[in-house]
Amino acid sequence: MVPSRVVPVVVVALWLQAVGWGEAAVPLNMALPGCPSSCGDMAVPYPFGIGPGCYLDGFNLTCNDDGSHRPPKLFLGDGTVEVLEISLENTTVRVSSVVDTNGTVVPGVGTGNGTWGSGLAGAGPFYLTGQRNQLVVRGCNMQAVLLDARNSSYVVAACTSICAYVNSNPGLPALASQPMDHCSGVSCCQTSIYVGLTSYTVQLSPVGDMMPSFFFPAMGLVFIADAEWFDGNATNLGPLPNEEKPVVPATLDWTIGESDCTGRDGAPGSGTACSSSNSLCRDATGLSRSGHSCHCSPGYEGNPYIPDGCQDIDECARPEAYSCYGGCRNKPGLFSCFCPEGTQGDPRIRNGCIQKLSIGLFVGLAVGGGISLICLVPGIIYFMHKLKARQAKRLRAKYFKQNRGLLLQQLVDKDIAERMIFSLEELEKATNKFDEARKLGGGGHGTVYKGILSNQDVVAIKKSKITIQREIEDFINEVAILSQINHRNVVRLFGCCLETQVPLLVYEFISNGTLSEYLHVEDALSLSWQDRLRIAIDTASALAYLHSSALTSIIHRDVKSANILLDHRLIAKVSDFGASRGIPIDQTGVTTAIQGTFGYLDPEYYQTSRLTDKSDVYSFGVILVELLTRKKPSAFMHSEGTSLIAHFNLVISQDKLCEILDPQMISECLEGAKEVATLASRCLNLKGDERPTMRQVEMALERLLVENKNTEKGRSAELNCTLAQISNNNDENSRQYSAEQSLLLSASFPR
Incomplete structure (x- = not known):
C-alpha cells in the first residue's frame, strides 16, 4: 500500500474577472460623454469605463495601447486580466485565463490557492459563474477539489482523472501527454461548478495506490474553463507537457451594488443604476449574489445605464431577424407585420403572401378540383397506405440493422x-x-x-x-x-x-431495490446478519455459476452492491451484464480494455489489463467488506487518508477487526463476522492466483450459515472487543457523508 502523498501536479493560476458577452462595434450612447467608448476592437459600455469618472465603482478597465499589443487590448482593473467579451444583456464577462505551466503545489499540503483578483474577494461585483464554467483536470491519477476560500470545508466541485498503464511496457508515455478528443475521466476529467465564488482554494491529492512511479506524469493542469468553449474537447488544450501555454477563457457574472429592485415596479428610478427610460430592473439571483442589473425593455436596445440609452428597434429594417416578409409598420417598442393589399397568407414566412383569387376563378377551380379529388381519393388512400407501410418496414429494417x-x-x-x-x-x-x-x-x-x-x-x-x-x-x-x-x-x-x-x-421486475440502498441508510440498524450472510451466498452462487457452469465462462466485470437487486423475500439477483465478457472454457483470461467501478476494481486487472474470473472474486471481496462495515468503498476515507480496503487489510493484520465493523454485527454475530472477514481478506489478495474461486467462496459461506444457525457464536467477548473500540466504531459508522464528499472520493471507469 503506497501511503498518501502530494502528487507533483502543476496548478493553473486562475485569475478571473469582468463582464459578459460583447458587441464588436460601439453603438451610440454606450459610454458616458467624453469617455473612451472602445479599446482596439472591444467596446467599452458604461457602467464599465476607462479613466476617472467613466465607470461605476468596481468596473474600471485598462486599455493597453503602448504598442505591446496590436491591436490594443482591454484589461480588467489594474491591467492583469484580459477582457475578451462584455455583455450588458447577460451581465457576464468572458476573460482570458492563461494556464501557467510553471505553477507549483505547496509542498506537503497539496493545495493551490487563487482569487478572482482585486475587488472580488470583498464587495466587488464579480462572481464565478458556475452554470457557464467547468472544473477541468488534465493529467494522471490526480484528484482536484474546488473549495470556498472563506470556508475550506465547503466543496463546490470535485474531479478525478485516472490513467491506466501496462507494467510490461514501462517505456510507454503517460496518457496525459497524448492528444485526445474527449475529457471523460481517463487522463482528463471535467465537472460542473454549482455555486458561484469570489475566491477559491484548489486541493489536490493522488488517486490509487498501485501506480508505478515511473509512469506518473511530471506535470498536469487544473483549471476552470468556459463550458461552451471547452465542451469536453481536450484537444483545445493540446498534449502535455506543452511549451506553449494554452489560453483558456472563463466566464464571470456581475451585479450592480447590493440593493435590489424593491419598490421600482420594473421601471427606472432612484436607488438603482437604471438611468434610461424604456429600461427594466432585475434582481440578481443565486446563493452568493446580491444587487440588481438593468435591461432595455422589449422592443428597445442599447445601454440602460445611461440616459436615453435604450432606443427603439426598427424591426422593419431587419426582416430576417424579426421574420417579416410582407408589409411592416414600426411602432415604439413594437411593430406590425401584414400582407400588402391584394394579397393574402402569412407575412412572417418568405413568399407567404400570395395574390388573391377572383370569386369566379376560385369557384371554377374549386368545382374542377372537387371532381378530380373525388376520382383520386380512393387511389390516394391506397397509395398512402402502401407508402406508410413501406416506410414503416424500411424504418424497422433500418433500426434492426442499426441495433445489430x-x-x-x-x-x-x-x-x-x-x-x-x-x-x-x-x-x-x-x-x-x-x-x-x-x-x-x-x-x-x-x-x-x-x-x-x-x-x-x-x-x-x-x-x-x-x-x-x-x-x-x-x-x-x-x-x-x-x-x-x-x-x-x-x-x-x-x-x-x-x-x-x-x-x-x-x-x-425486482421490487425491493438494490443491496446498496438497503445497506447505506441513515438508521442505526440495517439488514440483519442472517440476511446479509444469505445475500452474500446468493451472490456467490450466481457468480460461481457464471464462472464454471454456463456454456461459456462469463466474467461479470462490474460486481458491486448497486448491481445486486433484492426481491420481496430479500433473495439476491445479480444484474447489469453490459460490461460482461465471455471466455472460452480452455482459456484462463483475456486482455481487454479496463472497465468497472472505482473502489471495486481488481488492482491486478487495473495494472495488467488481464481479465480473469479472479477479477470478480476481488470485487465480491469488496462487497463482503461492505456487508461487514456498512461503508461505501467509493466514499470512505480513513483519517490517515487510506481507502476502505486498505484500512480493512490493516485492521485484519493487526487483529483489530472491531475498529471497522458495523456495530450491529458486533451485537448480532461477531464470531461469524470474523470468519467472513477472513474470507474477504483472501478474496482481496493482490495476486489473483492466490484468491479462492467463487465456488470455494460459496461453499465456505454456506458452511458458515449452517454453523451460524446451530451454534451460539457471536458475543463480543470472543473477539476481545473493548467498549472503547465498539464506541469508536459506532461514532465513525454514524458519520454522514455529504454529496460533495461522495463525489470527491468516488470515480468510475468507462463502461
Whole structure:
C-alpha cells in the first residue's frame, strides 16, 4: 500500500474577472460623454469605463495601447486580466485565463490557492459563474477539489482523472501527454461548478495506490474553463507537457451594488443604476449574489445605464431577424407585420403572401378540383397506405440493422431470438406509452420503466438514452449473455425490442431495490446478519455459476452492491451484464480494455489489463467488506487518508477487526463476522492466483450459515472487543457523508 502523498501536479493560476458577452462595434450612447467608448476592437459600455469618472465603482478597465499589443487590448482593473467579451444583456464577462505551466503545489499540503483578483474577494461585483464554467483536470491519477476560500470545508466541485498503464511496457508515455478528443475521466476529467465564488482554494491529492512511479506524469493542469468553449474537447488544450501555454477563457457574472429592485415596479428610478427610460430592473439571483442589473425593455436596445440609452428597434429594417416578409409598420417598442393589399397568407414566412383569387376563378377551380379529388381519393388512400407501410418496414429494417439484430441472431439461438423479440406497440401498451408515472429510476445510460404485459407478467423495461456504437455493443453483449443464463440468482431477461432508434430490454421486475440502498441508510440498524450472510451466498452462487457452469465462462466485470437487486423475500439477483465478457472454457483470461467501478476494481486487472474470473472474486471481496462495515468503498476515507480496503487489510493484520465493523454485527454475530472477514481478506489478495474461486467462496459461506444457525457464536467477548473500540466504531459508522464528499472520493471507469 503506497501511503498518501502530494502528487507533483502543476496548478493553473486562475485569475478571473469582468463582464459578459460583447458587441464588436460601439453603438451610440454606450459610454458616458467624453469617455473612451472602445479599446482596439472591444467596446467599452458604461457602467464599465476607462479613466476617472467613466465607470461605476468596481468596473474600471485598462486599455493597453503602448504598442505591446496590436491591436490594443482591454484589461480588467489594474491591467492583469484580459477582457475578451462584455455583455450588458447577460451581465457576464468572458476573460482570458492563461494556464501557467510553471505553477507549483505547496509542498506537503497539496493545495493551490487563487482569487478572482482585486475587488472580488470583498464587495466587488464579480462572481464565478458556475452554470457557464467547468472544473477541468488534465493529467494522471490526480484528484482536484474546488473549495470556498472563506470556508475550506465547503466543496463546490470535485474531479478525478485516472490513467491506466501496462507494467510490461514501462517505456510507454503517460496518457496525459497524448492528444485526445474527449475529457471523460481517463487522463482528463471535467465537472460542473454549482455555486458561484469570489475566491477559491484548489486541493489536490493522488488517486490509487498501485501506480508505478515511473509512469506518473511530471506535470498536469487544473483549471476552470468556459463550458461552451471547452465542451469536453481536450484537444483545445493540446498534449502535455506543452511549451506553449494554452489560453483558456472563463466566464464571470456581475451585479450592480447590493440593493435590489424593491419598490421600482420594473421601471427606472432612484436607488438603482437604471438611468434610461424604456429600461427594466432585475434582481440578481443565486446563493452568493446580491444587487440588481438593468435591461432595455422589449422592443428597445442599447445601454440602460445611461440616459436615453435604450432606443427603439426598427424591426422593419431587419426582416430576417424579426421574420417579416410582407408589409411592416414600426411602432415604439413594437411593430406590425401584414400582407400588402391584394394579397393574402402569412407575412412572417418568405413568399407567404400570395395574390388573391377572383370569386369566379376560385369557384371554377374549386368545382374542377372537387371532381378530380373525388376520382383520386380512393387511389390516394391506397397509395398512402402502401407508402406508410413501406416506410414503416424500411424504418424497422433500418433500426434492426442499426441495433445489430443480425449480430444478435448469430450470437443467440434463432428460435430463442424470435421468442425474445417484442414489438414496440406491445411495450408502449405495457408502459402506457412510457408514462412518467411508470418510471422506476434512471442513470447515465438510460431509464427503467415498470410494465405489465398482455399475459399480466410484471416486467422492468430498460430504455437507453443514446445510441452511440459502444452502447449498442453493450446492449447486444447483455442480450447474448443473459439468453444463455438460467439461474435463480441472476436477473431474468424476457427479451428485447429492436424496432426503435434506441434498443429496449425487458427484464423480470425486482421490487425491493438494490443491496446498496438497503445497506447505506441513515438508521442505526440495517439488514440483519442472517440476511446479509444469505445475500452474500446468493451472490456467490450466481457468480460461481457464471464462472464454471454456463456454456461459456462469463466474467461479470462490474460486481458491486448497486448491481445486486433484492426481491420481496430479500433473495439476491445479480444484474447489469453490459460490461460482461465471455471466455472460452480452455482459456484462463483475456486482455481487454479496463472497465468497472472505482473502489471495486481488481488492482491486478487495473495494472495488467488481464481479465480473469479472479477479477470478480476481488470485487465480491469488496462487497463482503461492505456487508461487514456498512461503508461505501467509493466514499470512505480513513483519517490517515487510506481507502476502505486498505484500512480493512490493516485492521485484519493487526487483529483489530472491531475498529471497522458495523456495530450491529458486533451485537448480532461477531464470531461469524470474523470468519467472513477472513474470507474477504483472501478474496482481496493482490495476486489473483492466490484468491479462492467463487465456488470455494460459496461453499465456505454456506458452511458458515449452517454453523451460524446451530451454534451460539457471536458475543463480543470472543473477539476481545473493548467498549472503547465498539464506541469508536459506532461514532465513525454514524458519520454522514455529504454529496460533495461522495463525489470527491468516488470515480468510475468507462463502461
